[in-house]
Amino acid sequence: MIVFLFLNVFVFGQMQDKNRSYEWFDKVIGNERTGLYNGKQYIDFDRNKILDNKHAFFSSDEVLKGSVTYDSQTYYNVGIKYNLETQNFLIELKSGSGASILQLIYDKIEEFTIEDSHFIKIEDLLIDGVTTSSFVEVLFENSSFSLLKQHKKRRREHIKGQRLYYKFLDKSKYLFCIDSSCRNIKSKGDVIKSFPFYRKEIKSFYDDYNVLKESDYDAFMKKLFQQIAHSPFLSKHGF
Template identity: 50%
Template structure:
């Protein structure tokens, strides 16, 4: 398998200077995908994981499953063990914080649970996630995948998607499960991680923008309730922008 991967990389390196000159990223991605098809994804490093079986598939209450966006396979890309794979079928389990890829060969179809420590980042339906390892100032450890909401040279605003399991019990018997969202935001700034839970948290980090932050919260109350992600993105892009502490 390693020999095949090396051959793939060597072929790409030989051809890249000629075919990639003046091409955009989408064109490059199509060439990488073409090589994967020629060599067969069953021969790539994505099989360096373990078989996944969904034991909850027939016990989900009102389609409130554990996955990001959908429990159906969606196309995306993943940087895994130092190599990026494009147009991969995948699902992201938010209860267990694990990425699953759907791979097909000529004879079989498999769902593989990738090894989290080997994942650098992935994109699913245009949502970008990266693996974060570190700790908060209070000492709590961070180790998992976070969606990148805003990123520049001064800070990264990140969102942790999480779903918790709830039991549905009827007539004294466990009938099914539903999964409830429990999301949160963090900020990576000045080489450290900070929790973003309230307006006061943001003001404490950026006291120079105290007035503007309060005014923004007042002006965009409805947006904060209807679309908290967009609210946070607008707040940081318009008010905080690329400010340093």
């Protein structure tokens, strides 16, 4: 039976691309029998203590679909949760008796996607002179620079009646990076400091896209850096 499975993987791989081969492999033998079963069981002790849906997870506190490269192997169509307070990466593994949530080993995770968001791990990420290891979402990148988002949430305690509840508040950072050195982008002034030759255009962009900035700041930042990247000024200033 094992020989039959691996022969079919080989034949299938000749006909389809790499991604679809791994999807087929995962479906046939089940994620619970692969290298993903290399972590520890996770229990969310805060689940019934959250106020106003201010949970600790990326995008949703429900399991979302994505992919993960783990211990040099990529797995597709995986149930994922990403805790932004603890930076724990969680997956859902299903079996005949139900589903379990496992916490993967941080050092073995190379990159992952959650729906349309792509995250990479940078081991020696230099942010304003401080070196750290972190998962970051890639919002924009080209051959010269990149715009990354370091997602983070902080716990705040609230007493309601005689019970303790929590809200997890967003403390994410936007990072302008050249090579492995990054600068925290907190304001329009920080963008101008990064591209002083493009000052007038940046100010105009903030005025023209104020509605987008208020409704979807990620989309606003992506569009801003895309426009800067296509500026004819870049090549004149060493980018």
